[in-house]
């Protein structure tokens with residue numbers, strides 16, 4: 001429950017807003033960080049903290065692309081292929097990304113590492129092709145740069161997994 005695990009953070013967030021309901025977006029980010037997506041439980045918890053109806057949270061989650069209504073991979077790659085980016089080759093870039101990762105649009109790779117989505121303008125039209133990965137922008141992309149990023153993400157993930165394995169092994173020994 002985020003109410004228990006993040007009591008201090010929640011208090012801090014609420015203190016920055018004039019009314020409880022104004023804190024809905026950061027609290028949703030916190031819940032999503034905890035659950036990996038805006039699960040029913042996550043929506044219910046945020047609604048309860050803010051004294052809102054869960055349908056209110058549901059409508060916000062459906063409106064903003066940065067809130068995920070389904071489970072996603074460790075890395076969510078959001079490729080902009082809106083008009084300005086499309087004119088700079090974003091559709092071909094997106095096809096290349098899907099092909100390289102062998103995944104359907106809005107799907108997640110079998111290893112659970114990558115989810116690929118297309119999004120509307122993210123405000124980096126002059127730096128296309130551009131993608132956002134877990135809120136970080138990667139700009140002026142091409143195939144070679146994308147390959148390097150994928151290698152980096154895979155290696156970061158393996159490193160994190162191995163640290164988690166060591167912690168778990170330490171606990172069970």
Ligand code: FES
Pocket residue numbers: 080081082083084085086120121122123124125126128130
């Ligand atoms: S149209 Fe893609 S960032 Fe603006």
